[in-house]
Amino acid sequence: MSSHHFVKEQQEPAVIILNTEGLNFDGISPLLEWVPTVLVWQECLDTVLSWGIKIDVILATETFQKENLQLLEEQYPVKFLTASPENTLDEGLQYLLATKHPAAHLVGVSHLRCMDLEGKLHLFDLTIMDAGWKYYPVKSGKFKKWFAESTIQILGREGMPVEISNENGKLMLPLIYLTQLEVLEGITEILGTGIFWVGEKVNSES
Template sequence: MSSHHFVKEQQEPALLILDTKGFGYENIAPLLEWSPTVLVTQEEVHTVISWGIKIDLIIASMDFQKENYSLLEEQYPVKFLGVSNEDFLEEGLQYLIATKHGAVNIIGFDHQQVFGLEAKLSFLDLVVWDAPMRYFPVKNGQFKKWFAGASLQLHAPEGTFIEIQEEGDSQIQRITYATFIEVEEGTVVFKSDKTFWIGEFVMEV
């Protein structure tokens, strides 16, 4: 790899794998391009190892650590990150904040629970993968992106208003449960005075 492609540690989004249900290696592989820090929960360790992915930290209870101590040698230089009350997500995010990571892809998290993550958005850029979709937050009131024509989910507390501007057209969408919109190919601008999440299909359904 040439020197100008070198990515400084902690600069690339970390990968936090909570649940692999609905995902295969081919879905995760593109996220490994820049050798991110990889954290995996104890339940998913053996699946992720079978994919040939190099794990940096296993988030695990004391019991799991004792029973699987051999993993430290087999997967060297992997380390255990202790967890209490099985709050794997919180433990992983706190570690990433403490180690000055700026962003993380969270694999296998229920998008219905993303509002509980919003307190972390001032510390980390979060992208949530809930098969077959990927959700990212809009926290600064406005977001602009070019889409190739897509079906998107707008996810926010019920009653939130989001303005959607496409070329020559503007509409106000009031969010209800599972609000999906179709956008044409081109640049789309989203605006709201509240934090909201945009879901994109990243896998075939």
């Protein structure tokens, strides 16, 4: 593939696709712009292949691998990585750690997994794409961003106090597991006492 830009190997966030329900190619294509490493769970394989995406690793059970050996030729140089439905995400992240990928988009991973991933945030920059929303962690506990008028979500430890400020003033509240917030156009700042995640609707972006 000829390429006129110089992207260091592994610099692009990898993409792990574990569920394609409610997802179309347009929703994921921005993540593929610089040809990242793509890992796909076996149940999503047909859908992802139909999008014409180059897949690097198929996360699959041993049974699936035995029954689909032809994929290694058809999709060369794809590899199989053994995983079970319970540990696909862990296996995928373990692979990215071993291959020195510092960042990943987790597609079709439930936002309910946010808290489980906190132990991995010192190893990776992670973004979760779930049902039309994009969630990213605020590791420092301090967040500041310009938003168009929209709805955002804040996820964090139940009861963690956060302070939200924008043109309307300041608001202090304890997080319930998922706090939905209407924000005005302009800068919104959020301060928390620990890690929290911010969710934005993806399909409302142009």
